[in-house]
Amino acid sequence: MSQRIYLSPPHMGGDEIKFVQEAFDTNWVSPVGPNIDAFERELATLAGSGGAVALSSGTAAIHLALVMLGVSSGDEVICQSFTFSGSCNPILYQGATPVFIDSEEQTWNMDPALLEEAIVDRLKKGKRPKAIIVVDLYGMPARLSAIKSIADQYEIPLIEDAAEALGSSYLGKPCGTWGLFGIYSFNGNKIITTSGGGALISDHDAYLKKAKFLSTQARDPAPHYQHSEVGFNYRLSNVCAGIGRGQLAVLSERVALRRAIFDRYREGLADWSVEFLAEPDGSFCNRWLTTLIFTDAQAPQAVRIALEAQNIESRPLWKPMHLQPVFAHAVSYSTGVSERLFNTGLCLPSGSALTPAEQHQILDVIRQTLV
């Protein structure tokens, strides 16, 4: 059987090994070192944010943002429902309660009108939400200016989960920079990777300092180990940061490749009853994963199984959080949009190293299944 085609495998640029070798040569094989500092500087410059803190995962970054906002037991945090569980699990780590908001049709992200409705309703019930977590799913920017205006109007801090949206922007402003905090993920399946890792970005020095402090076990200045706060072991290793430096250098090429892959899928299926997520005016999407919606209800599963038979990985869209067993009792404001997307959509192999020949093979399988 031919080699498996994965959904979104790592794609090294070449220089990663140089930075990793440097880490070994200088013995900075630890969660401190020059690669971490440089990676943070380079990422902050690229994102146009005041600074960045390199962490062990995107989930850890969201967790630290919630900790710094003082989210604790009994609090409510608003979160986009159509997302990966890493967006909202940290709410539970803090003993707080998620309130899920459904998506709107055009971007598949948080519906601003529904967000406002939910805030008004929570306030009426005497529950002031402590934070809002908006997601740029599949790299598509959410309606960030509308969401930000609502967050500002009700004075609720905004966290932008841009785990999938490094390299995307909205109205020329990079995804990740729209809230008080932005987060990125460098997990192995993301547009660039550190093998596993994440980052928190912010324009506020005090928050960046605090995040570094909390991510390194909250150690007070003293010769012995002194702690007046609960900390976490969330720092990125200097070896992984070396991989990240090599990857950041090729990010714009990776975005161009993923966008070309999207265009090829769209052209290849132009005459078929499928829909692709379009870029609204002002949005620039990194096209982390090409996703499509089938008109025929049976098609997503049929196509997935047909691809699997050819050793090609594809995957249903994210299952909305308000439909997950673990969140069965959570409050949610839903319209059915994300549920419909989940039932009718599919993610196609979108790795930036995917060849046109492989893509033609995938397109052939899809077309043969849709006949």
Ligand SMILES: *Cc1c(COP(=O)(O)O)cnc(C)c1O
């Ligand atoms: C990957 C991802 C995360 C979590 O990132 P990790 O680095 O895997 O912890 C959070 N939110 C979204 C939308 C993601 O895709």
